[in-house]
Amino acid sequence: MSVTASDIARAVGAELTGPGDRIVERVETTDRADKHSLVFIRNEAFIDRIMESAAGAVLIDRQTTLDKPDAAILRVDNVDLALNTVLEMLAPPGAKPEPGIHPSAVVDHSAKIGIGVHLGPHCVVGANAFIGDDTALLAQVYVGTNASLGRGCTFHPGVRFLERCSCGDGCVIHANSVVGADGFGYIPAPDGQGLLKIPQIGAVEIGHGVEIGAGTCIDRAKFGATRIGDGTKIDNLVQIAHNVQIGRACVICAQVGLSGSVRIGDGCLLGGQVGVGDNFVVANGVRLAGGSGVMGNISEPGDYIGTPARAGREAAAGMTLVHKLPHLKARIRALEKALAQQGIELKKPRT
Amino acid sequence: MSVTASDIARAVGAELTGPGDRIVERVETTDRADKHSLVFIRNEAFIDRIMESAAGAVLIDRQTTLDKPDAAILRVDNVDLALNTVLEMLAPPGAKPEPGIHPSAVVDHSAKIGIGVHLGPHCVVGANAFIGDDTALLAQVYVGTNASLGRGCTFHPGVRFLERCSCGDGCVIHANSVVGADGFGYIPAPDGQGLLKIPQIGAVEIGHGVEIGAGTCIDRAKFGATRIGDGTKIDNLVQIAHNVQIGRACVICAQVGLSGSVRIGDGCLLGGQVGVGDNFVVANGVRLAGGSGVMGNISEPGDYIGTPARAGREAAAGMTLVHKLPHLKARIRALEKALAQQGIELKKPRT
Amino acid sequence: MSVTASDIARAVGAELTGPGDRIVERVETTDRADKHSLVFIRNEAFIDRIMESAAGAVLIDRQTTLDKPDAAILRVDNVDLALNTVLEMLAPPGAKPEPGIHPSAVVDHSAKIGIGVHLGPHCVVGANAFIGDDTALLAQVYVGTNASLGRGCTFHPGVRFLERCSCGDGCVIHANSVVGADGFGYIPAPDGQGLLKIPQIGAVEIGHGVEIGAGTCIDRAKFGATRIGDGTKIDNLVQIAHNVQIGRACVICAQVGLSGSVRIGDGCLLGGQVGVGDNFVVANGVRLAGGSGVMGNISEPGDYIGTPARAGREAAAGMTLVHKLPHLKARIRALEKALAQQGIELKKPRT
16 A cells, blocks of 8 residues: 555645655654654654654644654644544555355354345354344354344454344454353352352343454353443453453453453443452442452542542552552651660550 | 243242243343332342332342332342342243254265264364364354263354363353463574464363363463363453463453463452463462452462452552551651651661 | 384493393383383482382483382483483374375465475465465464475464465474454544554564464564564463564463564563563563563663563562561561550651
8 A cells, every 4th residue: 555645644634844745655663664654743852853754754742843854744734633534545455355155154944144244155144143234243253042143244254253242333353252152140059069050141231332352251141231332442351250241342452361240330441450359349430450459349430440440649659669669668667666766665556 | 921920930839929920031120120020129228229220029038027018029048149040031932943054054075973963064074083072062153073072062152162072961052162272381482583382282170060261372282281170160361371271260350371281270250350370379269359469379268359369358458558658758858857857866777 | 113222322432331132012100010111300309209119221411320120210411402302202193294285285276386395174275375385284274375384394284374474494383273363453532432443564583493282373564574583482371462583492381372463582581371461672691580560671781580470589588578578467466566655756657
C-alpha cells in the first residue's frame, strides 16, 4: 500500500507543509523510519527523535512547532484520530471472507444461517444455532447448539462458542477464545468424600460491538447469564467467571481475572493482570492499575492500585516504599535504643 | 424447563409453605427474579432483598425466619445441596452426545475405541490411543499417540491431549485446554551460545474424577510424570509446569501458576492468580488467598496470603497497611526530629 | 527404551564405577526410583536421598563423594549436560511426522509448500502462505494468508499463526498458541460514544530457534511488527502485546504479560506471572523474579523483584516485612506515647 502526503492531508483534514507528492508506504517508529515512512508525535517531549529520524512524513498536532526540512508535515487537531485514518489507508488488502460454507464445515441441518455468512474450513455449527447475516466464522470455529450470533460478527480461528450462548451485532472474537465453558463451582460432598459439582445451567450473553481477545475464557452462569455489555473490549487471556456482569464500554486488559458474580460498572478500565475477588462490585468509571487486586467493593469512580486496591496516589506511594521497609525498621530500632539510653520506657506493642 | 414448588419440595425434602402449584422456570438473583423464579438465601444478611424481590419461590434454611406472602417457601437443611438438585431439575435438555464416530474424525486404525464412545466432528485420535467406554470427544479434539482416556470422560471442543498422557474415569476437560505440552526447561549451551532444550520425555497422569477448565495448560514431565490426583478440580487458564504433583480433591482457581516440580498436598484450595515458585512443597489442607505468591515451602495447613505468602491474619493486616507507609515514614521522621531537638543522638541505621 | 550404564558412560564421557551392565530404563526422582532407574545429583545437599534410594544408577559430578554399593555410578563434569544426553537416549520412539499432506487438510492452491513438509489432519493453510522445508504442522493448525514459516519448524495441534506473520528456522510452537491476533488498542470515539478500534495493520516477526509454549498469545503490531529475537524461549499462557520487541536468547516464563510496545533486551529472564507496563524498556541481562511488576524502565542488568520492581536483595527484604507492618506501626505508636509522656512535642506529619 502507498499513498501521497497530499492524499493523507485530504483524508484527515490536515494542514500540509513540505512535499505533497511524498510517497508514504508505512507508519513507523522514529528509529526505523525511512523516507517513505510516516511518524507521529503527540507532544513536544519526543521532538528530538522526530528531528533525528529519516522519516519523510510527520503527523503532528497544530500546537507543536516543528521545522523539519524536506519532510511532509501534516498538522491535525487530533493526532490519534488522524492516525487511525492513516492506518486504514495503509492497511494491506483486506481479506474480507467471501460468503459461503466451506465443504469441510459441519453444519447441523437445523441451524439457521443468515445471508452473506462465511463458514470457513473445519467449522462446526450445532443444532438450532443461529448465525446472523454477514457474520464470518473464519476456520476451525465451534458454535454449539442453540447458540445465537448477531449480524456482522467475526469469529477468528479456533473460537469455541458453546451451547445457548449469544452475542449481538458487530462482535469480534479472536482466536482460541472460549465462551460458555462451565463455571467453576463445587460444594463439599455430603458424605465428606471430595467435591460435588454445582450444575452450571446458565449461559453467556454478550452485547453489541464487543471485542474479545485471543485465548480468553468467559464461563457460563450457574443460572441466568454471565453478561458483557455493549461496546466493551476485552484483551487476551482474560478469565471471566460464572455470573460476572460487566457494563458498557469497559476496557479489560490482558490476563485480568474476574471471580464469580463480580459486577463491573460502565466505562471501567482494568489494567493487565488485575484480579477481582468473588462477588465484589466495582462502580462505573473505576480505573484499576495493572496488577491490582480488588478485595472489597469499590463504590467511587477514580484510579485505584495495589492489593488490596486503594485510591491511586496514596497506594502507589506506599508501594514504592515497600523496599525501604528494612531501612524504616532500622530507624524505629534506632529510636527505641536512643530512648532506652535516656531511660525512657516504652510500652511493649501488643502485636 | 419448569416444575412446581411441590415437585421441588419432594425432590429436596423441603418443608413447603405457600402455593405448591407455583410454576418454577428458573433460578435467579433477587433483582432479576419474577413470579416464576426461585431465589435462595443462605443467611439472614440478605433477607431484605428477598422481601423486595418479585420471586415466586424461595429456598431457605430451616433456621431463618421469612414471611413472604404469596411466595412458595422451601425450607431445607442444606441450601447449597438443595440448590444443586433444583439446578439439575431446571437444566435445559441434555445434549448427551450419541455414540458413534463422525465421518470427519480422523482415527488411527491402531487406536482402541471403547463401547459407547462419541468422537465428534474433526476430532483426531492418534496411533495406539485408548479411549474408554462412554467417553465423548465433542469436536475438534486431538488425542495423541499412546494417550489413554478412562471411561465416561468428556473432552470439550479444542482440547489437545498429547502423546502418552493419561486420565482416569469420569474426567471432564473443557474447551481449548492442553495436556502434555513440553515442559519449559533449558540449560546454557556448552559453547556459551544461547540455550539448549532439555528433552521432556515424561507424560501427564491424571486421576479419576478430575475436572480441568478451559484454556488450561498442564505440561508433561521432563521424566516420569506430572500428576493430578483423584477428584481435583482445576479452573480456567491455569498453568501447571513439568513434574508438578497435585494431591487429591484440591481446588485450583483460575490463572494459578505452578512452577516446575511443585508439590501440592491433598485438599488444598488455591485462589485465583496464585503463583508457586519452583520446587516448593505445599502441605495438605493449605488454603492460599487469590494473588498470593509462594516463595518457600508451606508445611502447616491453614490460610495464607500475600507475597511471600504468610499465615492469613497477620499477612492480610500487613497488606492493608502498605498504602499507609508514607504516613508511617513521616511519623518516624517526626520522632527523629523531636529527639534531635532534645539533643538526643540516634545511631545511624545500617540499611 | 533401555540402555546399560556402560552405554550411558560412553555417550556422556562418564567415569563409571559399579555394574556396567546395569539396565537403565528411566530417569526418576530418588523416592520413585527402582533398580532400573537412574537418579542424578548436582550437589552434596541431597546425598542422603541418593543413599536411601533404590536407584540402580547415579549420575553425579566428579567432585562429589558417593559410595553406594551395587549402584552404577557415573561421574561427569556437567551433570545437566549429561542428563540431557541420557534423556535423549531414553526418549520414547520419536513420532517424527512423515512428509505429506493429509487429505483432510485444506491448503490454498497459491500456498508454497516446501520439501519434506508434513501437514496433518484438519490443518488449514491460507493463500500465498509459505511453509519452509521439513516443517511440520501436526494437526488442526491454522496458517493465515501471506504467513511465512522457516525450515524445520514444528507447530503443535491447534496453533493459530495468522496472516502475514513470519518465523525463522527451527521454531517450535506448542498447542493452542495464537500468533498475530489484533493488538488491543482503542481511542475514545469523537462523538463521545464508546470506543473506536485502532487498526492493527502490522504483523509478528519471530526469529530463528524460538520456542513458544502452549496457550500463549502474541499480538500483531499496530504498525511495523511485534518482534521475538533468535533463540528466545517463551513458556505457556504468556501475553505479548502489540509492538513488543524481545531480544535474543531470553527466557520468558509462564503467564508473563508484556504490555504494548515494551522492549526487552537480550538474555533476559522473566519469572512466572511477571507484568511489564506499557512502553517500558528492560535492559539486556535483567532477571525479574516471578510475580514482579515493572512500572518503569530498567536500565541495568541484574536481579529485580517486587511491584514496582527493584534491585533484588533490597526489595526482597522489604517484601518479607510487609506482614510485620502492624507490629512496626505499634512500635511507632509506642515511641510517640513515650515522648508524649515526657512532654516532648511531635510535629504532625503532613501525610
